[in-house]
Amino acid sequence: MLRYALLGLLAHQPHHGYELKTGLEQALGGNWEINFGQIYTTLSRLERDGLVTGTAEAEDGRGKRTYSLTPSGKADLDASLEQAVEKPRPLHDEFFIKLVIRHLAGYDDAHLALARQRQAYLQQLRELNLASASQQEDPLVSLLVEGAILHLQADLQWLGMCEERLEALSK
Amino acid sequence: MEPIIETKEVWKVYGMNGASVEAVCGIDLAVQQGEFVAIVGPSGSGKSSLLHLLGAMDHPTRGEVLFGNQPLHKMSDAQRTDLRAHQIGFIFQTFNLLPNLSALENVEIALRLGGAAKAERQARPLELLERVGLGPRARHLPRQLSGGERQRVAIARALANRPRLLLADEPTGNLDSKTGASLLELLRQINRQDRQTVVMVTHDFRAASHADRVLVLRDGRIRGETRLQGQDTHRALGQLLALEL
Numbered sequence: 001m002l003r004y005a006l007l008g009l010l011a012h013q014p015h016h017g018y019e020l021k022t023g024l025e026q027a028l029g030g031n032w033e034i035n036f037g038q039i040y041t042t043l044s045r046l047e048r049d050g051l052v053t054g055t056a057e058a059e060d061g062r063g064k065r066t067y068s069l070t071p072s073g074k075a076d077l078d079a080s081l082e083q084a085v086e087k088p089r090p091l092h093d094e095f096f097i098k099l100v101i102r103h104l105a106g107y108d109d110a111h112l113a114l115a116r117q118r119q120a121y122l123q124q125l126r127e128l129n130l131a132s133a134s135q136q137e138d139p140l141v142s143l144l145v146e147g148a149i150l151h152l153q154a155d156l157q158w159l160g161m162c163e164e165r166l167e168a169l170s171k
Numbered sequence: 172m173e174p175i176i177e178t179k180e181v182w183k184v185y186g187m188n189g190a191s192v193e194a195v196c197g198i199d200l201a202v203q204q205g206e207f208v209a210i211v212g213p214s215g216s217g218k219s220s221l222l223h224l225l226g227a228m229d230h231p232t233r234g235e236v237l238f239g240n241q242p243l244h245k246m247s248d249a250q251r252t253d254l255r256a257h258q259i260g261f262i263f264q265t266f267n268l269l270p271n272l273s274a275l276e277n278v279e280i281a282l283r284l285g286g287a288a289k290a291e292r293q294a295r296p297l298e299l300l301e302r303v304g305l306g307p308r309a310r311h312l313p314r315q316l317s318g319g320e321r322q323r324v325a326i327a328r329a330l331a332n333r334p335r336l337l338l339a340d341e342p343t344g345n346l347d348s349k350t351g352a353s354l355l356e357l358l359r360q361i362n363r364q365d366r367q368t369v370v371m372v373t374h375d376f377r378a379a380s381h382a383d384r385v386l387v388l389r390d391g392r393i394r395g396e397t398r399l400q401g402q403d404t405h406r407a408l409g410q411l412l413a414l415e416l
Contacts, residue, residue: 115394115395118387118395118397119395119397121376122376122379122380122385122397122399123397123399123400125376125377125380126380126381126399129352129377129380129381132352133352133356146348149377152376153375153376153377156376157376160213160387160389163389163394164389
């Protein structure tokens with residue numbers, strides 16, 4: 001996705017690498033530092049594939065490079081954005097795998113694992129609630145946070161269902 | 172330190188058409204001064220029955236409830252009524268304000284019922300409404316207020332007689348999630364700043380996660396207990412955002 005994020009920023013106007021880094025960090029709510037090296041690796045790959053062009057400040061090819069989007073870069077970006085995300089949210093679920101492994105191993109203390117997992121989800125929910133309060137001025141990031149909260153609520157309900165059904169099985 | 176409220180092996184069994192329904196099954200619970208506790212469970216888990224027992228609104232079938240070390244079942248009806256009027260504040264899902272009285276009068280009547288002196292009855296209602304952010308709307312009738320504002324009035328009313336315990340029954344059940352979140356934030360503030368003890372029942376994990384201790388109730392039993400901590404929003408956001416790019 002970093003590739004498309006960079007193309008998206010360049011679709012707006014040409015930038016040099018540092019601007020791309022800070023622009024992206026800002027768009028993500030200023031909560032995450034993006035690795036510089038990762039940005040430059042991606043940029044040079046995009047340049048190699050003809051999706052962006054880089055122009056050096058000095059004629060000898062030194063100094064800051066300013067990148068701009070090429071027509072095929074724009075086409076690539078649009079094609080990516082027009083596609084619905086096909087991959088379902090992974091039924092992830094590391095915790096589910098652990099439940100299965102417990103079963104394989106013949107452990108019968110799933111209720112303890114469920115209780116610990118609930119604790120972890122509740123703690124995350126609390127932190128996201130606080131994040132939701134602190135990110136209200138950034139509409140995009142706050143949408144992401146609200147989405148994560150809804151998923152956590154579903155995860156917590158699902159744990160309750162696991163508990164009930166596994167209990168019924170063991171009776 | 173002795174708990175504000177405590178249950179010992181408390182049961183509530185209802186008889187219905189010859190069958191009996193066990194709503195609360197031997198719950199042991201102790202809430203300390205200054206705690207914010209959430210009891211979360213689906214409908215039918217027994218959370219309302221438990222809240223009624225904690226609020227001295229119902230008698231347990233077995234076991235006992237102690238309020239500040241006093242067993243409720245040894246009190247007379249008059250003593251229990253007195254306890255509810257002075258020591259316990261209630262907030263309900265449906266707000267339960269008196270429709271023909273202004274916000275101010277709704278708070279004042281609680282003080283009157285609690286036997287407050289005249290000076291207090293005059294000064295405190297507005298103080299409380301200001302505390303919940305409704306000073307400018309003190310003269311409005313409930314129907315002139317939004318749901319969130321009505322619930323703020325209900326909080327002010329519940330705090331009128333400086334109760335030792337604030338009980339909240341699905342306080343955000345009739346509010347949208349944003350209004351609900353700011354109401355819970357207010358409850359947290361009151362809990363922190365005034366060391367007000369709060370016990371809230373809810374079916375909503377999100378609401379529950381505002382509390383410092385969460386008890387999970389199912390089929391009348393406590394199935395789990397979690398202490399929540401920390402204010403680290405950074406970590407949660409970092410986890411979210413670090414995933415994809």
